[in-house]
Amino acid sequence: SCLKRALYLNPFEWIISYNLGLVHLCTKQYASAFQYMTASINVKDDFAASYMYLGVILAKMNDFENACSAYGRAIEIDSDHLFHINYAITLYNNGDLEAAEENFGIGLELFNALDEDSKKSDPEVSKKIEVLQRVLGVDTREKN
Structure with a gap:
C-alpha cells in the first residue's frame, strides 16, 4: 500500500510503477503486473529490465509472441x-x-x-x- 500511495502522489515516477509491477509479478497477479510494468515503460522506455520483466509477465499470461518482443527489446537495449x-x-x-x-x-x-x-x-x-x-x-x- 505504500507503493500505491507513492504512485498516487507522483504518478510519473517510473520506478514506483516498476516496483509495483514486480510486487504483482511475485504475487502471481499477472494482469496487474502487466498494467504497472507497461506504465513504467511508458514513462521510461530505455530501462531494459522493465522489458525483461514484461517478457516474464507476458509468458506467464501465455502471450508468447509479445513476450518474445519484450525480451527482444530488452536485449536490444542491453x-x-x-x-x-x-x-x-x-x-x-x-x-x-x-x-x-x-x-x-x-x-x-x-x-x-x-x-x-x-x-x-x-x-x-x-x-x-x-x-x-x-x-x-x-x-x-x-x-x-
Whole structure:
C-alpha cells in the first residue's frame, strides 16, 4: 500500500510503477503486473529490465509472441545474461528449442564473464542455468 500511495502522489515516477509491477509479478497477479510494468515503460522506455520483466509477465499470461518482443527489446537495449537466460526459458517452454539453446549460450557466455561475486549474488540464476543445461543438453563449462 505504500507503493500505491507513492504512485498516487507522483504518478510519473517510473520506478514506483516498476516496483509495483514486480510486487504483482511475485504475487502471481499477472494482469496487474502487466498494467504497472507497461506504465513504467511508458514513462521510461530505455530501462531494459522493465522489458525483461514484461517478457516474464507476458509468458506467464501465455502471450508468447509479445513476450518474445519484450525480451527482444530488452536485449536490444542491453545484452544482459539474465535477459538471455529468461528468454531461453520462455523459448524452451514454448517448444522453440533451437532459439532457446542459442539464447542460453549467449546468456551463459555473459554470465561466465562476470566476476565471482556477481555470479554468486543471485543463486536463482545458477539454478536456472543448471536446469537449462540439463533440459537443453548444453555443456556449461567455461571454455579456455
